[in-house]
Amino acid sequence: MISNRDSKTGQALFEYLLRLGDDRLVLGHRLSEWCGHAPILEEDIALANIALDCIGQASNFLSLAGKVENKGRNEDDLAYLREAVDFRNVQMVEVPNGDFAHTIARQFLFDVYSYPLLDELQKSADGEIAGIAEKAVKEDRYHLRHSSEWVRRLGDGTGESHDRVQNAFEDLWTYSEELFFTDEVDDILVAAGIAPDLALIKKAWEEMVAKVMKDATLDIPGNDRYMAQGSRNGRHSEHLGHLLAEMQIVHRSYPGVKW
Amino acid sequence: MTVSKEKILEYLTEVKDPEIPVLDIVEMGIVRDIVVHNETLKIDITPTYSGCPAMKLIEDQIIAELHKKGFDDITINTVMSPAWTTDWMSEKTKQKLKSYGIAPPGRLSDDEFDPLNYVDKEVDCPFCESNETELKSEFGSTACKSLYYCNNCCQPFEHFKCH
Numbered sequence: 001m002i003s004n005r006d007s008k009t010g011q012a013l014f015e016y017l018l019r020l021g022d023d024r025l026v027l028g029h030r031l032s033e034w035c036g037h038a039p040i041l042e043e044d045i046a047l048a049n050i051a052l053d054c055i056g057q058a059s060n061f062l063s064l065a066g067k068v069e070n071k072g073r074n075e076d077d078l079a080y081l082r083e084a085v086d087f088r089n090v091q092m093v094e095v096p097n098g099d100f101a102h103t104i105a106r107q108f109l110f111d112v113y114s115y116p117l118l119d120e121l122q123k124s125a126d127g128e129i130a131g132i133a134e135k136a137v138k139e140d141r142y143h144l145r146h147s148s149e150w151v152r153r154l155g156d157g158t159g160e161s162h163d164r165v166q167n168a169f170e171d172l173w174t175y176s177e178e179l180f181f182t183d184e185v186d187d188i189l190v191a192a193g194i195a196p197d198l199a200l201i202k203k204a205w206e207e208m209v210a211k212v213m214k215d216a217t218l219d220i221p222g223n224d225r226y227m228a229q230g231s232r233n234g235r236h237s238e239h240l241g242h243l244l245a246e247m248q249i250v251h252r253s254y255p256g257v258k259w
Numbered sequence: 260m261t262v263s264k265e266k267i268l269e270y271l272t273e274v275k276d277p278e279i280p281v282l283d284i285v286e287m288g289i290v291r292d293i294v295v296h297n298e299t300l301k302i303d304i305t306p307t308y309s310g311c312p313a314m315k316l317i318e319d320q321i322i323a324e325l326h327k328k329g330f331d332d333i334t335i336n337t338v339m340s341p342a343w344t345t346d347w348m349s350e351k352t353k354q355k356l357k358s359y360g361i362a363p364p365g366r367l368s369d370d371e372f373d374p375l376n377y378v379d380k381e382v383d384c385p386f387c388e389s390n391e392t393e394l395k396s397e398f399g400s401t402a403c404k405s406l407y408y409c410n411n412c413c414q415p416f417e418h419f420k421c422h
């Protein structure tokens with residue numbers, strides 16, 4: 001499979017796998033910060049479980065990225081030894097957790113993007129990506145059900161929970177457009193049948209967001225605001241550097257440590 | 260020494276799932292294929308979940324178990340597709356889960372799954388068989404289980420999710 005791939009497709013595939021892997025790695029790390037701090041025990045366990053799924057999916061995508069790159073880097077090298085500018089995740093996943101409503105709103109906006117994306121990736125012309133997606137989509141359907149049920153409960157709950165989750169959506173909307181950013185990486189891979197057209201995913205995303213937010217008695221924020229951009233090419237908020245410092249310190253301080 | 264694939268499978272039933280020690284890795288469906296060539300063994304395994312933290316431990320235990328049986332040349336390969344499913348558990352395996360206190364999964368084909376809405380489904384209490392049970396959380400002590408409460412015998416229990 002790798003042998004008959006030309007270098008341009010190989011380079012695009014490496015970039016694409018970093019986008020898939022880094023979204024889930026950074027989100028998984030943010031979710032893990034809730035461990036021991038969630039409002040109720042069941043949610044503490046749920047968020048830790050979802051974090052673990054995200055990190056596992058990231059490990060699979062980054063391991064494949066290392067193979068495609070063919071420079072001897074494994075998933076740990078890619079997770080722990082890159083700088084912020086080399087990360088390809090969207091800014092939405094790197095923003096601090098905020099309150100529980102903010103974490104749930106972010107998770108929901110990401111899940112409604114990730115679930116249809118992974119569903120389409122099961123049909124990828126690249127068998128290894130399809131295999132990772134086939135497993136991951138089964139996990140994501142549980143993540144999405146968890147976050148969408150919570151959006152309804154918070155939105156249609158008390159006055160305070162409604163306001164908090166509405167504010168969270170207003171804050172996070174700035175980061176929504178980036179999910180659907182495309183460049184030549186997508187063009188090459190869509191043409192090769194490896195990646196789906198993000199326009200299709202966007203349509204599914206908009207429909208699901210509209211449905212759940214309506215049930216939740218929430219207003220969909222308008223698009224007439226500043227929209228974050230650039231993170232798929234390495235331009236991030238200041239938050240990512242701080243997150244990476246914490247995530248990478250043990251690996252960098254004790255290279256090759258085992259326990 | 261020539262050994263059959265079946266014999267190796269039998270040896271591997273000694274390796275238990277670290278998180279559900281009543282089940283072995285063969286009945287869990289984690290072992291996908293075995294190729295025996297002279298004294299060389301190639302074993303394909305698949306993770307139950309992408310982030311299953313037990314996979315490394317399972318690999319080490321497979322090697323240790325087969326080492327005891329005299330095999331030194333063992334390669335373990337992780338395969339992703341077909342994705343692991345609870346449908347690979349036999350009825351006997353599901354009964355074992357139930358006796359251990361975990362409500363077993365149903366068939367995937369009977370599972371109505373709407374990713375945007377929880378669909379109420381009947382899960383019987385593994386202790387008293389009552390269907391007067393309620394879901395407390397879709398995520399339990401591990402990703403593969405959800406948390407339930409039985410309103411008849413007033414005990415919490417875990418349900419192995421259909422996956």
Ligand SMILES: [Zn+2]
Pocket residue numbers: 384385386387388389409410411412413414
């Ligand atoms: Zn009961």
